[in-house]
Amino acid sequence: RSVLATADHPFWSESQQALVSLRPEITKDRYGFEVVELMRNGTFFLGFDGSKVPFLGATLEAPDARVVTLTVREHHWFFAGGVLVHNKGGGGGGGGSSGTSGSSDGEAPPIWVIALAVPAQLGLCYWWYWGWKKRKTQWSEVLHEVEQWSPGPQPLPTGVPATETTWTGQYQEKGTWLECTMQLTFSDGVITGTSKDKDGQFKVAGKYNLVTKEARFTETRGGLQAVVTGSLDMPAGQPVTFVGSYRSNTDYNGQMKLACSHTPKISEVPIVAVAIAPEMEQAPAAPVATVLGVV
Numbered sequence: 001r002s003v004l005a006t007a008d009h010p011f012w013s014e015s016q017q018a019l020v021s022l023r024p025e026i027t028k029d030r031y032g033f034e035v036v037e038l039m040r041n042g043t044f045f046l047g048f049d050g051s052k053v054p055f056l057g058a059t060l061e062a063p064d065a066r067v068v069t070l071t072v073r074e075h076h077w078f079f080a081g082g083v084l085v086h087n088k089g090g091g092g093g094g095g096g097s098s099g100t101s102g103s104s105d106g107e108a109p110p111i112w113v114i115a116l117a118v119p120a121q122l123g124l125c126y127w128w129y130w131g132w133k134k135r136k137t138q139w140s141e142v143l144h145e146v147e148q149w150s151p152g153p154q155p156l157p158t159g160v161p162a163t164e165t166t167w168t169g170q171y172q173e174k175g176t177w178l179e180c181t182m183q184l185t186f187s188d189g190v191i192t193g194t195s196k197d198k199d200g201q202f203k204v205a206g207k208y209n210l211v212t213k214e215a216r217f218t219e220t221r222g223g224l225q226a227v228v229t230g231s232l233d234m235p236a237g238q239p240v241t242f243v244g245s246y247r248s249n250t251d252y253n254g255q256m257k258l259a260c261s262h263t264p265k266i267s268e269v270p271i272v273a274v275a276i277a278p279e280m281e282q283a284p285a286a287p288v289a290t291v292l293g294v295v
Contacts (some may be wrong), residue, residue: 003081004061010036012077012084014052015044020087022058031088045083053083106201137277139225139249146216146227151209154189158234159262162186164193171246172254178210182258191217199224208232215242223250239263 005011007022008030016037021027022049024036045054076087156162167182182204184193191206199221206217206228219226230244242258 001081003085005080005085007058009088010086011039012046012086013037013039013043015042015048026260027088045122048079048082050083086160110289136249142227142247143218143225146206146218146229149207149216151189151207151211151214154210157187157208157210157232157240158236159238159240160186160234160260161262167242167258168261169242169256169258171256174254180256180258191215202226215244218245218295223249226252230256237263 008027010021010027010031010033012018013020018035018037019027019033020037020039020043020191022039024038027033027036039055039058041055041057043055045055047053059113071087077084078087079085106204133212164185167184169182170177171180172178178198180195180197182193182195184191184204188209189207189209191204191208193204195202195204202219202224204217204219206215208215210232213231214229215232216227216229219228226246226248228244228246230242233241233243239262240260242256244256245254246256247253
């Protein structure tokens with residue numbers, strides 16, 4: 001990491017126990033400090049967490065730029081880039097100033113990049129932040145895909161009434177199966193309701209497609225979210241089941257299986273009537289009579 005600063009800006013050196021800058025003679029002359037030492041290899045700044053932060057070097061960033069000096073009331077110290085610096089004067093002579101300066105003789109080149117070693121603690125913070133940002137981006141993509149999925153209006157799944165029904169089942173978390181229940185309503189391709197598990201109650205919203213037998217829904221409670229995808233099984237005369245998997249924005253994922261508590265009645269199962277023509281019976285043979293006549 002690095003700090004953008006003028007060459008005359010005073011930093012506190014924990015190793016030298018004094019103010020230091022890239023141009024100490026100009027710092028003393030401009031701001032009235034009695035002792036300002038050279039910022040050099042071996043200089044350690046004071047980190048905001050009390051750690052010693054090594055100075056690694058400096059490179060010129062902008063040879064001509066407008067700079068502004070701020071004065072911090074009372075103590076005149078603040079942290080910039082995680083290291084302790086002074087506000088140029090204030091408590092040690094010289095007031096705040098602003099203006100444009102160049103890199104001619106006697107002037108401090110305005111903007112320098114002062115490279116600092118990253119303390120272990122801060123390095124972990126950066127690592128955590130970028131990992132979190134990457135996971136957040138990936139999660140947004142997953143959530144967007146589910147929310148944009150639109151199978152269109154659908155009839156009710158066979159065996160599921162047009163009212164709220166209870167679904168019971170289990171979900172997998174770190175290899176352990178845990179109990180969960182849901183109160184769901186299926187209507188026109190849309191799933192709504194609530195779910196409840198060991199973490200509390202969640203709002204459920206999703207869709208289903210009877211052509212592919214696919215169902216996708218989200219579970220939301222505050223900042224917690226999970227995406228569930230899977231398929232419906234609708235065996236005749238038996239409870240409808242759902243088997244799928246879930247993924248949460250807290251990096252939990254696993255399998256999920258649910259069963260509708262409603263058992264379809266025979267009348268709810270479609271019956272196909274097949275008309276069969278009756279077998280034709282052979283008509284009995286007519287009796288044959290012989291009439292004898294007398295001539």
